[in-house]
Amino acid sequence: MTSHDVTTGAVTWPDELYDLLRRANVTQFAYVPDAGHRVLIDRSLADPDVYSVALTTEEEGVALLAGADLGGARGVLLMQSSGAGNCINMLSLNKGGHFPLLTLISMRGEFGEGNPWQFPMGQAVRPVLEAMGVIVLSANHPDEVIDVVQAAITMAFQGGEAVAVLLTQRLIGAKKFA
Amino acid sequence: MARPTKLQINALPDPVLDRRDVIPLLIENPHEFLAVCGLAGSAQELTAITNDGPNVYAMAGAMGAAVTMALGLALAQPKRRVLCVTGDGELLMNLGGLATCALMNPPNLTIICVDNGHYGETGNQDSHTGLGVNLAKIAEGSGIPAVLTINTMDDLPEGRRLVREGNGLAFILLRVKEGKPLNTGRLMQPAVGRTRFRQHALGHV
Numbered sequence: 544m545t546s547h548d549v550t551t552g553a554v555t556w557p558d559e560l561y562d563l564l565r566r567a568n569v570t571q572f573a574y575v576p577d578a579g580h581r582v583l584i585d586r587s588l589a590d591p592d593v594y595s596v597a598l599t600t601e602e603e604g605v606a607l608l609a610g611a612d613l614g615g616a617r618g619v620l621l622m623q624s625s626g627a628g629n630c631i632n633m634l635s636l637n638k639g640g641h642f643p644l645l646t647l648i649s650m651r652g653e654f655g656e657g658n659p660w661q662f663p664m665g666q667a668v669r670p671v672l673e674a675m676g677v678i679v680l681s682a683n684h685p686d687e688v689i690d691v692v693q694a695a696i697t698m699a700f701q702g703g704e705a706v707a708v709l710l711t712q713r714l715i716g717a718k719k720f721a
Numbered sequence: 722m723a724r725p726t727k728l729q730i731n732a733l734p735d736p737v738l739d740r741r742d743v744i745p746l747l748i749e750n751p752h753e754f755l756a757v758c759g760l761a762g763s764a765q766e767l768t769a770i771t772n773d774g775p776n777v778y779a780m781a782g783a784m785g786a787a788v789t790m791a792l793g794l795a796l797a798q799p800k801r802r803v804l805c806v807t808g809d810g811e812l813l814m815n816l817g818g819l820a821t822c823a824l825m826n827p828p829n830l831t832i833i834c835v836d837n838g839h840y841g842e843t844g845n846q847d848s849h850t851g852l853g854v855n856l857a858k859i860a861e862g863s864g865i866p867a868v869l870t871i872n873t874m875d876d877l878p879e880g881r882r883l884v885r886e887g888n889g890l891a892f893i894l895l896r897v898k899e900g901k902p903l904n905t906g907r908l909m910q911p912a913v914g915r916t917r918f919r920q921h922a923l924g925h926v
Contacts, residue, residue: 571796594796596825598789599817606786606818607793610757613778613915614797615923635783636790640911 556688557582563689564619567696571596571611571618573604579649579715580621601626605633609642617700620646624665631675637705638676644705645695655717672707681709728853734872740835740897745770747880752776755794755922759787759807761842762902763835767806769903775921778914779907785814788832792822795830802829802887809836809850816859823864826890833893860892867891
């Protein structure tokens, strides 16, 4: 699996990631808008075969996808690292109710971050998710994104676990501030 | 000093309905739905009126989950009727969920908020609705197409029609007096409830 178009050098992994999620029968895409997930969000909005669900807060997405599971559907929660903190008590559904969860988290507040407001939650994402029983994987390089998310899909939807994939700032780049 | 004070702008009549009487009248055939219930009274009530039916996922935690959980279920099962039954306190914890539901507008979802104006589980403190916050107006402002407030038995036929016919996203604010819900005991194991519900709804776990 290549992550760049070899002739143009363009980043191709976000589109490959969308196709991977669709092949895994993910039909509910839930998100609070974030630049790191722009391609996935736009693809879901343009796809007549999925529900593209804009949330007001990320915890809604945890509950939404538990409901999807009750109805036999699969979903993914797309959020920024700050959103992980908004989900904590709602993850009781997953830890206590054994609802599967797949979430992709675009990271802030780590490698190369220049905005001091992003560090508190960015640095806390892994420990707080792990404290709520979520298995945390990370993707640092374009060449590994698809493999890591495929592993998470298997762990969530076959294994029945709650799994987060951190799309790190090494992968997506740090936002520039003047 | 400041403390929460009763709002005058949204003055509603004092509630007169007894939840034990009116909920079974409003939801005439509870077995026909797939239902998600917020914690405490409404979870106890739906368990009671379905005789602990497997079509009810009744929570005792994850406060604020009920509305969007029901939305995910309604989207996943577009051919089934989905009912969300929750209380004012549970709904107040995630008002944004009403806006999210309105934007998705699932035609098979009916949300019933049993509004007693109090936190019945924690010492009966006033909730925001008990002090005048009007959840039906919030539902309307969110864009939910059918919104009904039930204050008295006179409002009940329209509520029954909405629940029975259910041909569009609807929000019903059921205003009831303080007091104990129907309670016959219920399953308190969230993972067992999930398995039981999926077996019922999907035919497999």
